[in-house]
Amino acid sequence: MKLDIRLPEPPAVLRRGPFRAGAFRDTLHDPRTAVVVGRLLGPAFLVCFLTGLFSHVLQHQPHWLALPARPVWGYRVTQGLHVATGIAAVPLLLVKLWVVYPHLFAWPPAKSVVHALERLSVAVLMMAAIFELGTGLLNVVQWYPWPFPFVPAHYWIAWVAAGAITLHVAVKLPLIVAHWRRPRGAPVDPEGPSRRGLLTVLGAGVGVVTLATVGQTVTPLGRVSVLAPRRADLGPQGLPVNRTAAAAGVFAAVRDPGWRLEVVGPRPFALTRAELSAMPQSRAVLPITCVEGWSASAHWSGVRIRDLLERAGAAPGDRLRVFSHERFSPYSVMDMPGEWTGDPLTLLALTLNGAPLAEDHGYPARIIAPNRPGVLQTKWVARMEVVR
Numbered sequence: 001m002k003l004d005i006r007l008p009e010p011p012a013v014l015r016r017g018p019f020r021a022g023a024f025r026d027t028l029h030d031p032r033t034a035v036v037v038g039r040l041l042g043p044a045f046l047v048c049f050l051t052g053l054f055s056h057v058l059q060h061q062p063h064w065l066a067l068p069a070r071p072v073w074g075y076r077v078t079q080g081l082h083v084a085t086g087i088a089a090v091p092l093l094l095v096k097l098w099v100v101y102p103h104l105f106a107w108p109p110a111k112s113v114v115h116a117l118e119r120l121s122v123a124v125l126m127m128a129a130i131f132e133l134g135t136g137l138l139n140v141v142q143w144y145p146w147p148f149p150f151v152p153a154h155y156w157i158a159w160v161a162a163g164a165i166t167l168h169v170a171v172k173l174p175l176i177v178a179h180w181r182r183p184r185g186a187p188v189d190p191e192g193p194s195r196r197g198l199l200t201v202l203g204a205g206v207g208v209v210t211l212a213t214v215g216q217t218v219t220p221l222g223r224v225s226v227l228a229p230r231r232a233d234l235g236p237q238g239l240p241v242n243r244t245a246a247a248a249g250v251f252a253a254v255r256d257p258g259w260r261l262e263v264v265g266p267r268p269f270a271l272t273r274a275e276l277s278a279m280p281q282s283r284a285v286l287p288i289t290c291v292e293g294w295s296a297s298a299h300w301s302g303v304r305i306r307d308l309l310e311r312a313g314a315a316p317g318d319r320l321r322v323f324s325h326e327r328f329s330p331y332s333v334m335d336m337p338g339e340w341t342g343d344p345l346t347l348l349a350l351t352l353n354g355a356p357l358a359e360d361h362g363y364p365a366r367i368i369a370p371n372r373p374g375v376l377q378t379k380w381v382a383r384m385e386v387v388r
């Protein structure tokens, strides 16, 4: 007796994974659907990448690059878009992966070396995209359960993702071009699940996650955004707080009756809070825009940094290094380039929304500047140094 132990031949083009042949309706897993979803996911990734890049250069500004301090709400818009497009990209990426995942079981796994490399690049793209969205989301809820520093990891993997996406689009360009438009007179399967149905579900998903979170920066939607970790109007003096004075360990320093602001420059000086209040005061309506996605506008008043620098004998355009009473924090020291030190809206703020700064908002004095990330709005300022 002869046993036939030959395995059945896999279908020529595509094996349907662990599922029976025909388990997937072709309209939902065909190149046209992949292209239609890609047309939404691509721009979301692009906006997220560019706004992220802008945030990065603001926080790590190269000396040769001058950045604008206007419009004052610029960073509020770009960072709001960064977080919103990142969140919208989650359902988009999930659907995209679902549309193309039967290709995971393509047979043979690699037709050539080039094909193998192409599949490898898609694997890199997937991992980088999932890493970026995952770390970004956890950053929004301010949870850092990983052993690496968030900012450089999120930044460098973004370049990996951008490179892999560019390669992916280049490789798939013929397919993208061929399926960009709806095929004329294509037969519609009346019984199959429709592409339009899938896109409706996807649109609803994007709408829900956006509405549930965007209110942390689009203030009127605050009540709708039940998943937003912050409400822009909740907090002492009507403004959220990320790090409290207690958490920063600054009580002793900021409650010291002998507190003085030290300004170091060609003509160094020190001023008490009463002396600062006696100087000409300026007002500004400026937002705090936290990189984590919440933002809120507030009324500030205090002394222009420009006036303090002038008094210290600095020249216009000089840089400033600001030291907080808080120690051992990435926000203990902040550098401010000339575009901001000379700006009439950059203040050493003493009041917030009409009352002296609460301790949690940086009492006795904090930095507030236009078009800058929240992480650079240093609280509990102790000392400022003119940098030449």
Ligand SMILES: Nc1nc2c(c(=O)[nH]1)N[C@H]1C(S)=C(S)[C@@H](COP(=O)(O)O)O[C@H]1N2
Binding pocket: 239, 240, 241, 242, 243, 248, 288, 289, 290, 291, 324, 325, 326, 329, 331, 332, 360, 361, 362, 374, 375, 376, 377, 378, 379, 380
């Ligand atoms: N010294 C110090 N300043 C700081 C911080 C901090 O942790 N320490 N947090 C920054 C961040 S991340 C933000 S978003 C703003 C928040 O300001 P607020 O608490 O007054 O709203 O303060 C910034 N200034």
Ligand SMILES: [Mo]
Binding pocket: 242, 289, 290, 291, 292, 374, 375
């Ligand atoms: Mo922040």
